[in-house]
Amino acid sequence: MASVPEGLLDGGVWFRVEEAGSASAVRRASEHLAAELAMPDRRIADLAIVATEAAGNLVKHADQGGILVRTVRAADQAGVELIMIDSGPGMADVQRSIGDGHSTAGTLGIGLGAIVRQASRWDLHSVPGKGTVMAVQVWPAAAPEPVWxxxxxxxxxxxxxxxxxxxxxxxxxxxxxxxxxxxxxxxxxxxxxxxxxxxxxxxxxxxxxxxxxxxxxxxxxxxxxxxxxxxxxxxxxxxxxxxxxxxxxxxxxxxxxxxxxxxxxxxxxxxxxxxxxxxxxxxxxxxxxxxxxxxxxxxxxxxxxxxxxxxxxxxxxxxxxxxxxxxxxxxxxxxxx
CATH class of the missing domain: 3.60.40.10 (PPM-type phosphatase domain)
Structure with missing residues (x-):
């Protein structure tokens, strides 16, 4: 497997996500980081789904989208966190948007639902007309307590x-x-x-x-x-x-x-x-x-x-x-x- 991009093991790396090819870069970086952290193959596969769907959502729906990929650490384990930020149209009803089948771009509408199912922890805030910020963590085992x-x-x-x-x-x-x-x-x-x-x-x-x-x-x-x-x-x-x-x-x-x-x-x-x-x-x-x-x-x-x-x-x-x-x-x- 290729080496981890510089910065992933400390402060993380930002990716601009404005075209379809960006999704592949985010997925590869996420997988490389998870492998470096010795996460189990099953969770690396889950993370790949999260990264692909997260980047795909930004390409389809967002303006000025970006994703930060970085390590998160607890006392006894390390995981991968993705933070998605965009200035797109936002969501008036977050829970409805998470439900499979809901789409605002004529697509299948399973992206957010897939992210939520594979993630160890997720958090999302959206304001119509301002955009959306979502933080997703994938841990190798049970997620630790949220940080203060x-x-x-x-x-x-x-x-x-x-x-x-x-x-x-x-x-x-x-x-x-x-x-x-x-x-x-x-x-x-x-x-x-x-x-x-x-x-x-x-x-x-x-x-x-x-x-x-x-x-x-x-x-x-x-x-x-x-x-x-x-x-x-x-x-x-x-x-x-x-x-x-x-x-x-x-x-x-x-x-x-x-x-x-x-x-x-x-x-x-x-x-x-x-x-x-x-x-x-x-x-x-x-x-x-x-x-x-x-x-x-x-x-x-x-x-x-x-x-x-x-x-x-x-x-x-x-x-x-x-x-x-x-x-x-x-x-x-x-x-x-």
Missing amino acids: GAGLTRPITGETACGDAWAVREVDGRRQMLLCDGLGHGGLAAAASHEAVRVFRDAPAVPPAQIVEILHRALNHTRGAALAVAEPDPQAGVVRYAGLGNISGVVLGPDGSRRGMVSMPGIAGHQRRQVREYDYTLLPGATVVMHSDGLVERWNLGDYPGLLSHGPEVIAGTVLRDAGTRRDDAGVLVARF
């Missing part, structure tokens, strides 16, 4: 390496999330962000401001980065936040409230003022969103009814689709509580 936090990154047009990166972790009872934007674009920006992720994952269980200080010292041999660390604490009803540079953070309340979080000026690894940590109220059912300056601030939850009831992958995909710019690397990280 997940993100997406996308490189600037013309690049394959993305300078934005994200990570989440739980250590000694602390849930922490990192978003990092390496300065510039391409390989050197990606190297800075990947180093930040590596150090973050190995850092001691200390508050966000101390994590940022550790990252600042660790990145002094890199190009440097804007970054922020959030520590949502649902039991205490607070999210603790510290950042350097142009990372945006916001707490979205279940009541529709929106509270921005503050990062300090600076470049991790090169220059900074004193790192400060701020506390923000975290109500039950709140969502924390962090994004790089590759996304504009002007996205309105009122345009996406029911979005916050979905998983972090679908929320992140929706924000990336409508707020992301192609003129910069883009990264968004979401946590739900």
